[in-house]
Amino acid sequence: MASKLTTSNRAGWLFALPGFGLLALFIIVPFFFAFGLSLTNQRLISPNPTEYVGLQNYRDLLGFGVITLEPLRDDSGELIRDEDGNLEYPRVRTITRSDEYPQYAGMQEWFRWQSGDNATVVIVRDVVFMKALANTLTFVVVVAPVQAGLALLLALLINQRVRGINIFRTIYFMPVVVSIVVVSLLWRFIYAGDDGLLNNLLGAITFGAWRPIDWLGNTQTALGSIIAMSIWQAVGFHMVIWLAGLQTISPTLYEVATIEGASRWQTFRYVTWPGLRNTAVLVLIVITMQAFAVFAQIDVMTGGGPLDSTQTLVFQAVERGYGKQDISGGATISVILFLLVLSISLLQRYLTRERR
Amino acid sequence: MYRTALMTGAFLAGLANAASAQTELSMWYHGAGNEVESRIINQIVDDFNASQSDWKVVIESFPQLSYNDSVVAAALAGNLPCVLDVDGPNMPNWAWSGYMQPLPIDASEFDDFLPGTKGIWGDKLYSIGLWDAAVALYARKSTLEELGLRTPTLEEPWTGEEFMAALDAAKASGKFTYPLDLGMNDQGEWYPYAFSPFLQSFGGDIVDRSTYQTAEGALNGDAALEFGEWWQKLFADGYAPGTSEDPADQQTGFIDGKFAFQWNGNWRAVATMEAVDDVVFLPAPDFGEGNKIGGGSWQFGVSASCPNPDGAAAFIKFATQDKYLAAFSDGIGLIPSTASAAALTENYKEGGPLAVFYDLSKEQAVLRPVTPGYVVQAKVFIKALADIANGADVADTLDAAVDEIDSDIKQNKGYGHTG
Numbered sequence: 001m002a003s004k005l006t007t008s009n010r011a012g013w014l015f016a017l018p019g020f021g022l023l024a025l026f027i028i029v030p031f032f033f034a035f036g037l038s039l040t041n042q043r044l045i046s047p048n049p050t051e052y053v054g055l056q057n058y059r060d061l062l063g064f065g066v067i068t069l070e071p072l073r074d075d076s077g078e079l080i081r082d083e084d085g086n087l088e089y090p091r092v093r094t095i096t097r098s099d100e101y102p103q104y105a106g107m108q109e110w111f112r113w114q115s116g117d118n119a120t121v122v123i124v125r126d127v128v129f130m131k132a133l134a135n136t137l138t139f140v141v142v143v144a145p146v147q148a149g150l151a152l153l154l155a156l157l158i159n160q161r162v163r164g165i166n167i168f169r170t171i172y173f174m175p176v177v178v179s180i181v182v183v184s185l186l187w188r189f190i191y192a193g194d195d196g197l198l199n200n201l202l203g204a205i206t207f208g209a210w211r212p213i214d215w216l217g218n219t220q221t222a223l224g225s226i227i228a229m230s231i232w233q234a235v236g237f238h239m240v241i242w243l244a245g246l247q248t249i250s251p252t253l254y255e256v257a258t259i260e261g262a263s264r265w266q267t268f269r270y271v272t273w274p275g276l277r278n279t280a281v282l283v284l285i286v287i288t289m290q291a292f293a294v295f296a297q298i299d300v301m302t303g304g305g306p307l308d309s310t311q312t313l314v315f316q317a318v319e320r321g322y323g324k325q326d327i328s329g330g331a332t333i334s335v336i337l338f339l340l341v342l343s344i345s346l347l348q349r350y351l352t353r354e355r356r
Numbered sequence: 357m358y359r360t361a362l363m364t365g366a367f368l369a370g371l372a373n374a375a376s377a378q379t380e381l382s383m384w385y386h387g388a389g390n391e392v393e394s395r396i397i398n399q400i401v402d403d404f405n406a407s408q409s410d411w412k413v414v415i416e417s418f419p420q421l422s423y424n425d426s427v428v429a430a431a432l433a434g435n436l437p438c439v440l441d442v443d444g445p446n447m448p449n450w451a452w453s454g455y456m457q458p459l460p461i462d463a464s465e466f467d468d469f470l471p472g473t474k475g476i477w478g479d480k481l482y483s484i485g486l487w488d489a490a491v492a493l494y495a496r497k498s499t500l501e502e503l504g505l506r507t508p509t510l511e512e513p514w515t516g517e518e519f520m521a522a523l524d525a526a527k528a529s530g531k532f533t534y535p536l537d538l539g540m541n542d543q544g545e546w547y548p549y550a551f552s553p554f555l556q557s558f559g560g561d562i563v564d565r566s567t568y569q570t571a572e573g574a575l576n577g578d579a580a581l582e583f584g585e586w587w588q589k590l591f592a593d594g595y596a597p598g599t600s601e602d603p604a605d606q607q608t609g610f611i612d613g614k615f616a617f618q619w620n621g622n623w624r625a626v627a628t629m630e631a632v633d634d635v636v637f638l639p640a641p642d643f644g645e646g647n648k649i650g651g652g653s654w655q656f657g658v659s660a661s662c663p664n665p666d667g668a669a670a671f672i673k674f675a676t677q678d679k680y681l682a683a684f685s686d687g688i689g690l691i692p693s694t695a696s697a698a699a700l701t702e703n704y705k706e707g708g709p710l711a712v713f714y715d716l717s718k719e720q721a722v723l724r725p726v727t728p729g730y731v732v733q734a735k736v737f738i739k740a741l742a743d744i745a746n747g748a749d750v751a752d753t754l755d756a757a758v759d760e761i762d763s764d765i766k767q768n769k770g771y772g773h774t775g
Contacts, residue, residue, distance in 0.1 A: 041767060045431060045453040048769050060763075093755050106759045108752065127756070193600055217600025219746070303543060305599060306746040322425070324732045324764070 037331035044325035063125035132311035155242035184300035191215035245279030378412035382437035388417035411667040438662035444652030447475040452728035472651030483657035487690035492637035519641035526616035553648040558583040584750035626689040651721025
């Protein structure tokens with residue numbers, strides 16, 4: 001393989017040159033650039049000279065601490081409880097803003113849990129980044145399997161010789177062709193709180209029993225709404241890839257299965273699925289990578305809100321690097337994201353490798 | 357034969373050059389998509405180009421939403437135009453970064469201009485505005501009478517309690533979807549512009565203006581906490597729609613009668629007056645430290661890389677004539693920068709329906725923090741206010757905002773403030 005690539009293939013390399021050149025210019029060089037920037041305090045625009053700061057940017061993003069809070073007691077040493085009978089604790093700001101604990105200065109509470117009477121609080125240096133990280137991972141974990149599964153289902157449905165099947169193919173593929181920004185804008189109307197399409201529809205189905213939900217304005221539903229819309233938007237693309245995979249499976253295999261009296265499920269399980277093995281790996285990795293890069297939907301639909309419930313890594317990278325002129329902070333997030341995607345993709349490759 | 361033709365051509369070309377000996381000056385403007393605004397600014401440019409033979413201004417308009425990004429990108433690429441349109445609070449950032457030069461015009465030329473129209477950084481005048489903007493509480497006279505409310509005046513504005521009582525009365529009447537519209541959907545410069553004066557009226561601020569080195573105490577002190585609790589109550593108790601409000605509300609919600617009161621800029625005043633006969637523009641309530649509104653709008657400045665600052669100065673001087681200030685004011689309802697221009701306008705002349713704003717802007721407009729760090733501080737403030745409106749803990753949110761602002765100031769080595 002290697003020898004074939006390097007020798008007597010000048011024309012091939014020449015043809016590949018424009019592609020490689022553009023990749024290098026816009027992907028590889030910027031990546032090394034970002035890595036370099038993440039070790040400095042570079043601002044987007046500033047008269048101050050750039051300085052090397054080592055791993056400071058990474059510490060600012062990833063730093064965390066764990067503190068234990070004892071419940072408040074009144075003068076007689078009794079535990080203080082609020083109306084609901086819950087214990088009351090001193091505020092975290094009494095620790096993070098006190099001179100006694102300089103190591104916790106500037107940190108914020110991320111989450112807490114209670115063990116016995118004490119509360120254990122995880123405080124982090126950059127709570128927005130942590131929430132963005134958690135949201136992005138949630139997004140990927142839901143979108144990757146659901147989108148891949150739905151796309152496969154659609155592909156199986158349209159992989160039939162029926163009159164007018166191309167109309168269905170076109171309809172399913174349509175959202176992919178429309179710009180994600182346009183789709184996001186449209187879905188903002190669908191999700192609108194007072195008289196959005198979705199609320200109206202649910203109201204009509206339930207004969208008015210449905211109480212309108214502000215889908216994008218509610219911390220409980222915002223991320224879910226964006227996930228649902230994202231799955232719908234890109235499902236057609238992966239459907240086409242699955243379809244291509246389906247059509248490489250030899251019809252004779254299906255004929256054999258029919259002759260052997262295999263049920264539909266058995267045909268899928270023992271003929272179709274093994275034949276789709278390589279396609280499955282491709283679809284999964286592509287979806288994972290695309291899902292990690294979720295940005296446009298967030299930017300158009302919620303801007304990361306409400307209460308950071310839809311913050312994502314790429315959105316934060318842009319918000320910091322460009323909005324807040326902190327290009328080194330944005331670059332640091334990009335590098336972390338790259339390492340994350342790389343390791344997950346390698347893991348996926350390993351888990352889906354062909355066992356011989 | 358062939359040669360003669362060539363020479364004639366060259367001669368003709370030379371003639372054409374001589375005829376257009378005007379040096380081109382590029383200019384960027386933020387008003388793309390706004391018909392009235394574009395018409396007026398194009399008129400000024402045409403008048404200027406026709407009025408003299410040295411300079412020819414070539415204007416390029418951008419949509420407001422992406423204007424600042426375009427300028428920063430152009431600055432990084434070294435492609436800035438000569439004459440820049442800059443939003444007042446952003447000016448210090450661009451001046452500090454070295455993308456603007458002080459106006460090559462003597463500051464005394466603008467002595468009679470409203471304070472909010474002058475962009476000053478480091479004791480030097482960098483930009484000058486053709487107008488200032490103001491925010492007011494839109495209401496209907498009939499609503500005030502029906503609810504039995506006193507009409508507040510500049511001398512005697514509503515107190516915080518009176519304001520809340522007015523909202524309660526509007527709520528109790530059951531006639532409105534919400535008593536108050538704040539335009540919460542517009543999570544951009546609107547937030548610090550429209551809402552930070554509330555904070556200042558409580559006694560807090562976005563950053564400590566004595567040094568501009570910290571927000572500690574200003575944005576999370578007792579006054580700020582009190583402001584935060586009040587702010588949260590507005591949304592928690594259903595006085596105003598929250599961050600997912602329909603963007604159209606800020607345009608038509610008040611006109612359609614969805615709200616009893618609307619906190620809106622006077623750029624909507626002309627359109628609202630046309631649709632609502634008895635609209636009145638009430639001054640901001642006083643929450644203890646005086647009634648305040650934001651000041652400082654879009655202004656003209658000269659980029660540092662401009663090869664012809666003389667031409668830019670000539671254009672800016674030309675554009676700041678009273679008749680153009682008046683034209684902008686009549687067109688979009690903005691406050692003209694000078695008293696003499698105000699006298700020429702329909703709305704701001706003696707006894708005009710908006711005349712009260714000229715005085716308000718003159719006496720009580722507060723500039724947003726005059727510091728290069730404002731660009732970041734505004735973003736932090738926007739997020740804090742949106743989060744509090746959405747139910748986040750007030751003290752923790754304001755603390756987080758203070759930490760972010762302070763660490764940004766530190767990373768920028770104090771943003772060039774001395775002393």
